[in-house]
Amino acid sequence: MDLDGSRPIWLQLVDDFRLRIVTGAWPIGTRIPSVRELAMQSGVNPNTVQRALAELDRTGLTGTERTAGRFVTTDTTVVDAVRRELATGATDTFVTALTAVGMDLPQAAALLQERWDMRPSSADTGESS
Known part of the structure; x- marks a missing residue:
């Protein structure tokens, strides 16, 4: 670390x-x-x-x-709440950065979909999606 x-x-x-x-x-x-x-x-x-x-x-x-x-x-609800909190923070950072470079929601959504599709599959990483 x-x-x-x-x-x-x-x-x-x-x-x-x-x-x-x-x-x-x-x-x-x-x-x-x-x-x-x-x-x-x-x-x-x-x-x-x-x-x-x-x-x-x-x-x-x-x-x-x-x-x-x-x-x-x-208690999976506690873990899920923390997961959502972490994801929300990452999403807020993402939205702020894309807004700063002039992207609108459709452009941001398209970029997210593109990047999501490019990530390694769960079979490649051994993780679940």
Whole structure:
């Protein structure tokens, strides 16, 4: 993970962990790595990782089981809401950028369709569409 000096590290970890959950890298209901493991992987202080995970707990994306560790929620509505939030942010960025270069909605829709059709198929990437 490449950390950006313009934002607090724990917030960047929250973003990264949320993305892992909505993309299925951390599947629904599965145990996630320990704070120590995540800190080593990310190259940050364990307290920073703990702060990010506490935020995920607060939002309901993860939860702890006393002796078993921390798990991704099994509540698909929570995961779907985060997926939609992330997609909305990406869409807003897309709309702002295309508006700035003078595209209207039909042009933007055509461009999106063109790019969508060019993306690797789920068979190529091993992902579902």
